[in-house]
Amino acid sequence: MTDHLLPIGEFARMCRLSAKQLRHYDQLGLLVPAEVDAATGYRYYSTAQARRALAIALLRKLDVPLAEIAAALEDEQVLSTHLRRVEAEIEHRRRTARALTRLLEEGLLRQEVTLVNEPSRRLVVHRTVCAPEEIGLAVGKCMAAIGSTPGLRWGLFPLDLDATQISITVGVETDEPGGDVERLPAGLVAMTTHVGPYEDVTLAYQGLFAWIYERGHRPSGLAREAYLAGPEHPVTRIVIPLEQSHE
Structure with a gap:
């Protein structure tokens, strides 16, 4: 084992995830440990895997389903599609907030009919x-x-x-x-x-x-x-x- 491998608890702490989440990601094949101790079953992760772990966590915060995350991480076009969707939703929320502000300030509009x-x-x-x-x-x-x-x-x-x-x-x-x-x-x-x-x-x-x-x-x-x-x-x-x- 090298200095670049961390036990699951320390890797979870570094990535601000729980060990339970990491085990679940392992079961789904999203984030497989760099090494598993054959005798104890302990999982060890490379510090280089932190990037993928954080990407998974951020995609979850954007409500990307776990079933779609693997494709998003492997295919830049799929990832770009998710990002465009999120940006469109953010813009939609901004416009909705502006409409609400306008309603509260001006009341119902008197339309020219x-x-x-x-x-x-x-x-x-x-x-x-x-x-x-x-x-x-x-x-x-x-x-x-x-x-x-x-x-x-x-x-x-x-x-x-x-x-x-x-x-x-x-x-x-x-x-x-x-x-x-x-x-x-x-x-x-x-x-x-x-x-x-x-x-x-x-x-x-x-x-x-x-x-x-x-x-x-x-x-x-x-x-x-x-x-x-x-x-x-x-x-x-x-x-x-x-x-x-x-x-």
């Missing part, structure tokens, strides 16, 4: 299911699936987000044949435009729904979002179909 008769529209769409809190991420994935087909992008969402999983649809307005087609019916709608990060769009929805209810209208069908610009400088038009009066 327009009441119009919307024409029917034909969309070629991509559909998915997600948790309500993952709508932004799901929209991004659907946009990528649609690709570069020219035309205005639309998102379709349920009016109520009280289910654990909801169906969303993202499509491009086009007359090109083929694909999964969704037709938006013509009719009376209330619409407003939100300029800024998508995380703040909830405030615009609240202002729009307040306007609708204050004037005695009733929402109907699916909420629609038209993505007029972005993602660097996003502009989102929110469209809520209204029940038609039969008087």
Whole structure:
């Protein structure tokens, strides 16, 4: 045994881990001891293994599952994917915090709302299911699936987000044949435009729904979002179909 090998207790202390964690990582094949005493079963670790041990600990703090950590440590591209996900989540939290600050300081926004008769529209769409809190991420994935087909992008969402999983649809307005087609019916709608990060769009929805209810209208069908610009400088038009009066 050389001076560079440490018993499990000392190695755990150096890496700020527990011996129990190190044994578990050994069982999973994530961090195998440099040497195991055949007579006693004691584990010994090289000081050079501290880098891998700390990397595992940091990945766990980033909520990377143990089952995925081995691939992340062996493949730089997999690791980069996890890091991009974490950075996106951090940015999402920052924007959400800014939206909360704005709500607390300014209260509900008074949206500029327009009441119009919307024409029917034909969309070629991509559909998915997600948790309500993952709508932004799901929209991004659907946009990528649609690709570069020219035309205005639309998102379709349920009016109520009280289910654990909801169906969303993202499509491009086009007359090109083929694909999964969704037709938006013509009719009376209330619409407003939100300029800024998508995380703040909830405030615009609240202002729009307040306007609708204050004037005695009733929402109907699916909420629609038209993505007029972005993602660097996003502009989102929110469209809520209204029940038609039969008087």
